Amino acid sequence: MLWTIFLLLNGLLILVLRYSTRTRQDNEPPLDKGFFPWLGHALEFGKDAAKFLARMKERHGDIFTVCVAGRYVTVLLDPNSFDAVINDTVFFDFTRNRNQLMKKIFSLQLPSITPRAERHWMERHFQDVSLSKLSSSMNTHIQSLLLSDQHDCSPSGWRQDGLFSLCYSLLFRAGYLTLFERRDNASAVYKEFRKFDDLLAKLARGSLKRGETKTANSCRVRLWELLSPNCLNGGSGSNSWQQSYHGFLQEEGVDAEMQQRALLLQLWTTQCNAGPAAFWLLGFLLTHPEAMEAVKSEIRGLARPDAALQSSAITLLEAHSTPVLDGVLSETLRLTAAVMISREVVQDKILLTASGKNYYLRKGDRVCLFPFLSPQMDPQIHQEPQIFKYDRFLNEVGSSPGENRTVKDKFYKDGNAVKYCTMPWGAGSSICIGKDFAVTAIKQ
Numbered sequence: 001m002l003w004t005i006f007l008l009l010n011g012l013l014i015l016v017l018r019y020s021t022r023t024r025q026d027n028e029p030p031l032d033k034g035f036f037p038w039l040g041h042a043l044e045f046g047k048d049a050a051k052f053l054a055r056m057k058e059r060h061g062d063i064f065t066v067c068v069a070g071r072y073v074t075v076l077l078d079p080n081s082f083d084a085v086i087n088d089t090v091f092f093d094f095t096r097n098r099n100q101l102m103k104k105i106f107s108l109q110l111p112s113i114t115p116r117a118e119r120h121w122m123e124r125h126f127q128d129v130s131l132s133k134l135s136s137s138m139n140t141h142i143q144s145l146l147l148s149d150q151h152d153c154s155p156s157g158w159r160q161d162g163l164f165s166l167c168y169s170l171l172f173r174a175g176y177l178t179l180f181e182r183r184d185n186a187s188a189v190y191k192e193f194r195k196f197d198d199l200l201a202k203l204a205r206g207s208l209k210r211g212e213t214k215t216a217n218s219c220r221v222r223l224w225e226l227l228s229p230n231c232l233n234g235g236s237g238s239n240s241w242q243q244s245y246h247g248f249l250q251e252e253g254v255d256a257e258m259q260q261r262a263l264l265l266q267l268w269t270t271q272c273n274a275g276p277a278a279f280w281l282l283g284f285l286l287t288h289p290e291a292m293e294a295v296k297s298e299i300r301g302l303a304r305p306d307a308a309l310q311s312s313a314i315t316l317l318e319a320h321s322t323p324v325l326d327g328v329l330s331e332t333l334r335l336t337a338a339v340m341i342s343r344e345v346v347q348d349k350i351l352l353t354a355s356g357k358n359y360y361l362r363k364g365d366r367v368c369l370f371p372f373l374s375p376q377m378d379p380q381i382h383q384e385p386q387i388f389k390y391d392r393f394l395n396e397v398g399s400s401p402g403e404n405r406t407v408k409d410k411f412y413k414d415g416n417a418v419k420y421c422t423m424p425w426g427a428g429s430s431i432c433i434g435k436d437f438a439v440t441a442i443k444q
């Protein structure tokens with residue numbers, strides 16, 4: 001017993017010494033280890049990353065290294081230097097971290113599949129004709145869900161719901177019906193998914209309480225069952241996206257259990273963002289009448305007098321540009337999307353930033369980009385960044401207001417054009433594949 005305690009204490013001491021003795025070397029970014037040995041800034045980072053990183057940016061500038069639960073994370077906040085990380089797949093790797101999260105959150109391991117192969121397979125479904133078919137199917141499902149929800153209304157014809165639940169539930173169920181096989185259980189999948197989604201951040205950080213672990217595990221098992229496709233039980237003869245995914249997994253030699261688990265990962269990847277984004281978009285429109293009026297007037301302008309808007313929404317959206325609605329969506333995502341782009345340094349690296357400085361990064365550390373702080377909330381790029389301005393992403397061309405509006409994508413910092421003025425879809429080799437599908441769905 002004494003020996004065990006002695007060995008444990010020794011191990012702890014070695015860990016604490018190892019992680020608290022690091023000092024900043026020449027050419028390394030400013031180092032901030034935090035007050036607690038080993039733990040460093042983990043608590044603050046986990047609680048509110050945006051607030052913590054804003055404070056660090058004020059203290060250290062656009063690049064710094066912090067200690068987070070034994071890991072050293074270099075945070076880069078200069079958008080003009082992002083490409084040096086995003087486009088470098090030799091010194092920086094994103095698969096290891098992704099695989100760890102897949103295992104932690106979805107109990108999923110797919111060692112035989114390279115991210116490149118999976119991406120390639122996905123891209124086939126979200127481009128050109130396939131994309132058009134998916135968007136059209138999405139439109140049909142949105143309409144029929146709205147109509148069938150109407151049947152459940154009270155005799156007075158009204159039902160009350162929260163805006164978030166309305167948007168998320170509608171887009172989730174329509175997206176599920178568009179991509180997945182089982183047609184009869186969309187509401188049950190949605191209900192179970194929301195419970196799981198609520199615990200996901202804690203699952204990723206490993207900070208679930210005991211009761212929550214039980215809930216997360218049972219949601220996961222229930223969702224695996226609910227998603228279990230008909231095609232695994234003898235084949236349904238359908239030609240769905242889900243069945244194509246099964247074909248892909250089978251070709252890659254993935255066993256039946258992992259195939260089933262992979263569906264939950266795909267459900268999350270394809271359904272967790274569009275509903276909340278639609279909620280924010282509608283929320284901003286409802287609280288900014290001038291924005292609502294501009295969008296309505298643009299949409300009215302699309303509908304020809306002889307064409308019923310509702311029966312051809314998807315055709316209208318495909319045939320016409322909608323710069324005002326696009327701009328409102330960009331502004332919405334600028335204010336609400338907070339993606340953290342993370343890479344592992346797999347070889348010692350000299351990082352050359354846009355300002356011409358060289359920084360030495362150590363193998364084994366992590367590099368994080370957090371575009372929410374910059375470019376999205378950077379006052380030098382976007383004036384009054386906390387305020388929703390529906391026309392922030394609009395160019396006005398022509399003499400009368402509203403005439404010939406185009407999407408504005410040129411923004412400047414210190415007189416220089418910035419490459420990324422907002423980054424809700426990520427960038428580089430892991431950029432969102434479903435962007436066009438998501439934008440069309442939200443617009444519908």
Ligand code: HEM
Nearest residue numbers: 119269270273274277339424425426430431432433434438
């Ligand atoms: C407003 C809605 C959405 C937003 C803001 C969004 C955002 C993102 C972001 C930031 C990433 C990159 C994550 C990273 O760097 O690790 C990503 C990846 C991805 N997104 Fe989306 N997404 C949305 C909707 C969708 C939809 C509707 C689909 C498909 C139906 C989709 C499919 C994907 C896929 C497959 C990836 C993984 C790409 C890869 O790992 O190479 N997304 N998304």
